[in-house]
Amino acid sequence: MLRLALKMLMGDRAKYAGLIFGITFTSFLVTFAFSYFCGFMTRGFALIAENPVANVWVMDPAVESPEQTINLPDSALNRVRSIEGVNAAWPLALSTAVARFPNGRFQPFQVICADDATLAGVPALKDGASPAMLRAPDAVIVDPGGTDGKLETPILKSDQWPSGEPHLNAPTRELAVGDELLINDRRVLIRARSDALPRYPPLPLLYTTFPNCARILLPEPHLLTFVLATAAPGVFPSDLAARIHDRTGLKARSSEDFKADTVRWFLINSEDVGDIAAMLSLAMSVGFGVTGVMLYMFTNESLKQYAVLKAMGASSRLLLTMILAQAGLCALLGTGLGLGLCGIVGQLAIDQANYPFRMMWFTPVVGAVMVLLVSLVAAAISARPVLKLEPGVVFAGR
Amino acid sequence: MESTHNAAAPEEQFAVQCRGVTKSYGTGDARVLALRGIDLDVRPGELLMLVGPSGCGKTTLISVITAILSQDSGNCEVLGRDLQAMNKKERTRFRGSSIGFVFQFFNLLPALNALENVSVPLLINGQSRGSAETRAREVLAEVDLGTRLRSLPAQLSGGQQQRVAISRALVHDPKLIVCDEPTSNLDHDTGRSVMTILRGIAKSPGRALIVVTHDPRIFEFADRIAHMDDGKIIDVVDGKNRERTQ
Numbered sequence: 273m274l275r276l277a278l279k280m281l282m283g284d285r286a287k288y289a290g291l292i293f294g295i296t297f298t299s300f301l302v303t304f305a306f307s308y309f310c311g312f313m314t315r316g317f318a319l320i321a322e323n324p325v326a327n328v329w330v331m332d333p334a335v336e337s338p339e340q341t342i343n344l345p346d347s348a349l350n351r352v353r354s355i356e357g358v359n360a361a362w363p364l365a366l367s368t369a370v371a372r373f374p375n376g377r378f379q380p381f382q383v384i385c386a387d388d389a390t391l392a393g394v395p396a397l398k399d400g401a402s403p404a405m406l407r408a409p410d411a412v413i414v415d416p417g418g419t420d421g422k423l424e425t426p427i428l429k430s431d432q433w434p435s436g437e438p439h440l441n442a443p444t445r446e447l448a449v450g451d452e453l454l455i456n457d458r459r460v461l462i463r464a465r466s467d468a469l470p471r472y473p474p475l476p477l478l479y480t481t482f483p484n485c486a487r488i489l490l491p492e493p494h495l496l497t498f499v500l501a502t503a504a505p506g507v508f509p510s511d512l513a514a515r516i517h518d519r520t521g522l523k524a525r526s527s528e529d530f531k532a533d534t535v536r537w538f539l540i541n542s543e544d545v546g547d548i549a550a551m552l553s554l555a556m557s558v559g560f561g562v563t564g565v566m567l568y569m570f571t572n573e574s575l576k577q578y579a580v581l582k583a584m585g586a587s588s589r590l591l592l593t594m595i596l597a598q599a600g601l602c603a604l605l606g607t608g609l610g611l612g613l614c615g616i617v618g619q620l621a622i623d624q625a626n627y628p629f630r631m632m633w634f635t636p637v638v639g640a641v642m643v644l645l646v647s648l649v650a651a652a653i654s655a656r657p658v659l660k661l662e663p664g665v666v667f668a669g670r
Numbered sequence: 671m672e673s674t675h676n677a678a679a680p681e682e683q684f685a686v687q688c689r690g691v692t693k694s695y696g697t698g699d700a701r702v703l704a705l706r707g708i709d710l711d712v713r714p715g716e717l718l719m720l721v722g723p724s725g726c727g728k729t730t731l732i733s734v735i736t737a738i739l740s741q742d743s744g745n746c747e748v749l750g751r752d753l754q755a756m757n758k759k760e761r762t763r764f765r766g767s768s769i770g771f772v773f774q775f776f777n778l779l780p781a782l783n784a785l786e787n788v789s790v791p792l793l794i795n796g797q798s799r800g801s802a803e804t805r806a807r808e809v810l811a812e813v814d815l816g817t818r819l820r821s822l823p824a825q826l827s828g829g830q831q832q833r834v835a836i837s838r839a840l841v842h843d844p845k846l847i848v849c850d851e852p853t854s855n856l857d858h859d860t861g862r863s864v865m866t867i868l869r870g871i872a873k874s875p876g877r878a879l880i881v882v883t884h885d886p887r888i889f890e891f892a893d894r895i896a897h898m899d900d901g902k903i904i905d906v907v908d909g910k911n912r913e914r915t916q
């Protein structure tokens with residue numbers, strides 16, 4: 273009977289196609305929205321991901337994400353280093369600075385100060401540049417940090433550092449090694465371009481060493497945002513984090529926990545989460561609408577057929593199973609198509625627009641569960657008239 | 671006349687036995703008394719026609735007899751079962767196992783081919799697809815549709831569709847077959863050939879047919895004709911000599 277139910281469904285090509293389309297659309301939108309969410313969450317903890325060597329992050333007790341930070345006293349580094357189970361510990365500082373470009377334009381940057389000794393925290397560099405050149409005075413690395421067209425400098429020498437009015441409309445090219453910027457009235461020299469992970473929210477990045485930071489940045493009481501540590505062999509990062517917290521009173525989190533904290537922080541504090549939730553609920557309601565209406569129309573127009581089956585002794589359970597089988601087939605096909613489509617479109621979005629899109633293992637699962645929910649509800653709604661159906665309608669004149 | 675049909679066991683002397691059956695629709699001012707005390711016997715092996723003006727209650731009566739509707743009062747025994755005593759589930763199962771239906775508009779499932787359409791009652795009764803289709807093939811061959819097994823209803827003529835529908839009504843070997851205006855949608859000759867088939871089916875021992883019709887041209891196929899008006903059986907006549915028998 274189930275085979276026949278599916279044949280009944282496929283017999284009505286237009287509505288079958290509409291149903292599949294509705295579910296494909298739902299699964300596509302849900303997965304896409306969810307992948308977008310994962311994508312920008314991943315960008316939200318890019319700094320943590322960029323330091324994969326660090327097992328444990330130590331910070332001020334009030335810090336909840338790398339997005340909003342306050343600095344630590346300089347003594348924190350040595351206090352962490354003295355704790356047993358810490359294999360190595362090094363500093364990392366975050367700050368912001370407004371840089372002036374050669375044509376007079378200005379642009380805020382996130383400044384990331386890396387440990388002078390180990391150069392840990394410097395991302396992969398382009399064109400085989402060596403991180404060691406950062407130790408030269410006033411040497412910096414710039415990175416778009418997920419932004420587009422924010423690192424532009426005039427092509428013509430005559431437009432650079434003009435006296436008088438800035439040449440804001442001069443033709444530009446992208447910043448390159450050898451270009452200079454002005455930060456707090458101090459010239460810094462770009463010594464390399466990097467391939468850092470794109471950030472969320474997007475912001476151009478400027479990497480340099482602690483001594484250079486001290487030269488470039490305005491005087492700050494402390495220049496230490498995080499102490500990064502690796503655990504000794506056999507020590508679990510979360511155990512080490514707990515120990516560091518006990519001994520220092522500072523907040524210490526394993527890198528995995530800190531990523532989770534960051535996601536939670538964005539969920540609570542980012543307006544974009546609301547946008548994504550809106551996108552998800554839109555996807556769901558459009559999906560509910562299209563799928564529900566299509567399935568409802570299909571069963572409704574087949575009511576007479578169901579009445580015939582009912583008259584011939586088909587139980588409510590059998591009819592319900594038939595409708596569920598029909599919805600199930602559509603759900604399966606639609607989910608597959610939607611996920612496939614999402615993968616393709618997502619890859620295009622990454623390649624073409626550097627879009628924050630990340631399909632994680634649970635994304636298709638969430639998509640499938642949502643679609644299943646949508647189809648089940650749609651099936652339940654359309655099953656109602658069938659179950660309430662009076663089989664007497666099959667007779668002439670009814 | 672009556673005794674010659676008594677092939678069945680004594681307790682199943684009647685395929686259908688209705689006494690004082692009433693049925694109304696609606697309540698209050700909108701209440702319509704569709705059946706006003708029906709007494710009707712249908713014997714195994716006979717083809718009984720139910721005729722009467724539109725709105726006189728024919729459909730309501732066959733709905734009660736086939737356990738689709740339940741009567742308000744009175745007694746109705748069908749194939750030895752008291753319908754009133756059955757719950758909804760039992761009535762559904764009873765319809766599926768013991769009753770065949772033929773409808774005016776054929777009511778075949780349009781997406782299914784002839785073979786699948788005829789298999790449906792067996793599948794509903796829980797048979798496997800293989801055995802259902804084997805049996806369906808046999809029955810379709812009996813009505814000369816052995817070569818149109820894979821045809822969809824839309825690819826068949828009206829007469830062929832009604833033959834598929836008859837095969838479907840027959841395939842699970844029900845003891846009562848109810849036909850609701852089976853020839854109204856067919857031309858004269860096709861109608862007659864359909865009636866010839868139905869006539870033949872009724873010959874099978876222990877099977878009874880009730881045919882609701884408007885069509886006087888097919889009265890000759892009846893063993894007996896029950897005339898209905900205004901919710902009552904007004905008389906029952908012998909089909910061949912058109913004499914009163916009840």
Ligand SMILES: Nc1ncnc2c1ncn2[C@@H]1O[C@H](COP(=O)(O)OP(=O)(O)O)[C@@H](O)[C@H]1O
Nearest residue numbers: 695696702704723724725726727728729730731
């Ligand atoms: N579902 C219903 N609700 C209300 N009245 C009905 C319903 N079905 C039938 N009737 C009424 O019951 C009477 C008998 O109808 P029906 O059994 O269909 O007669 P027939 O089949 O002989 O034309 C008619 O007056 C009809 O209007």
Ligand SMILES: [Mg+2]
Nearest residue numbers: 668669728729
């Ligand atoms: Mg009628």
